[in-house]
Amino acid sequence: MVFKSEIKEVIKEAVKELYQIDIDPVVEHPAQEEHGDYSTNVAMVLADRLERKPLDIAEEIKDAVSKSLRTDVASPGFINFRLSEEALLGEVNRINELKNSYGSSDTGKGKTVVVDYSAPNIAKRFGVGHLRSTIIGQALYNLYSFIGYKTIGDNHLGDWGTQFGVLLAEIKDSKAKVEDLTVDDLEKMYVDFHQKAEKDPQLMDKARSWFKKLEEGDKEVRRIWKAVVDVSLKEFDWVYDLLGVDIDYAYGESFYGGKMPAVISEVRERGLSKKSAGAEIVEFEDMPPAILVKSDGATTYFTRDLATIKFRIDEWDPQIIIYEVGADQTLHFRQVFETANKLSWSKDREFVHVAHGLIRFKEGKMSTRRGQTIKLEEVLNESVSRARKLVEDSKTGKGLSSKQKDEIAKAVGVGAVKYFDLSHHPKSDIVFSWESMFLLEGNSAPYLQYTYARALSVLDKKETDKPQATSRKPLASEAEAPLLRWLYRFPEILEEAAASYSPNLLCSYLFELAQRFNSFYADVPIIKAEGVELQRLRLAITAATAQVLKNGLALLGIEAPERL
């Protein structure tokens, strides 16, 4: 149950009744819980329009809604609401009944959303730089699915473009057998080429002409390209497997090779393109132009991204297309979206670029061209091995088999890296440092995982039959109150996190939940509480906390081991 929308509705009705004004009231949680569970500022908002004192208006609204809601008025005109004990306890029981589906909703019923995420470049190692797109994208995918959208994930692999010309040029020069090349070899070739190209800019023309051949369908060139793609995909699969990421489709840029002419002519027919310096470009009022066709006749990723939109519309008819792609491509997507707009593709449709900040070095951007990257594989391995050490040193690790310890270390190590990423607001840049990536305490995945295992351990030892929240003791001064006043917010948080494309909100929520549970745990006995009724209540709260942690971590794509 989402209390928030109910409260909104009641206020809306009351305002309409009293003042004949249609308003969408802002309802939020007061920062101080003494002020109640929810509050609204409508009285202050209305004060201007009604030319009256906010406090008087607040009192009137309070009287109008007091039948259905417990309210207070506070200066300078807040109306505060308090949830009843029945409602709070009822929610705990609902969590325990609904279990894994608690928090899901039908908000997105009948709507389709495409999430474009991960999109690593073929022939390059999977670097930490691609962590953000992959992890945030997957979390958004999970969130939208959970709140009722039909969700489609598409991994727009970077498997086309002049970068392949670069590679083809190098492979041809070195006379190496493609089949024997590893991704490391390929990346080295890429780096070498760009070093040479800095001294001899004409080399880039050579690369471009190789890509042109690829795009024209030259058989030998295509064979080499295919071999390169296969080597890369193998490495990517390993990483995805470790990350527990599974993306519905991976059409990749090469898929659109044959769909380019149709898009180009559609742009021409609308009169949106013009010739310039041998190339064909699309101009904008407030942005630099984008290249539709290069002067040698080959396409660019601008063209391919247009073709991709067209395909996705024809195939899935989505209402939202979310691009989880780095902020360095902001201009590109503005150009693509603006063009799609002019082509009338955006009717009843929304294109969103979730421009995440870059993972960078203190000194600047990571660059594959200059060989300045860090392999994600190294980071994950390091994190897992640190977690393994922790499991080994832990008191609770006793009695676990070596295999169990390995599994826990993997869940904790990988979870730590993922959570590190997710807990930052997508927009913020992340300065890479080996130490900060492996946070195992405080606001971290291991802390949440520990709390979850701890709660399960209590439930495991319970002596009562069924946990149930039926106690009617006043809650205000009780150890349970902070948890009861937090648990019910989970469904709201999911809506907010999805609507604002910010999984970090879910991280903050879960962390606060875990903190409240750990305080509760340290404060009062659960199994040994006085009296059966209190035991049942505390066990019910423990079960509900575990359930919400489990559901939340699942949405973030983080494993929750039952023991650690």
Added chain:
RNA sequence: GCCCCCAUAGCUCAAUGGACAGAGCACAGGUUUCCUAAACCUGCGAUGUAGGUUCGAUUCCUACUGGGGGUACCA
């Protein structure tokens, strides 16, 4: 040069225009005859600068300073 993003405690991060800016790390101290001490409790500390809008600004607007990114045939 022009465009976009960012600036919060010593460090790393939170906060749909609301009430006293909230955590973690680090630092100082404390807690285990009791359900997992990977925990808990106490303390220390912050909105880059100058204006503006508002009953109210970390949040919106303007300028400045500092950092990052982009800016035609890479993606």
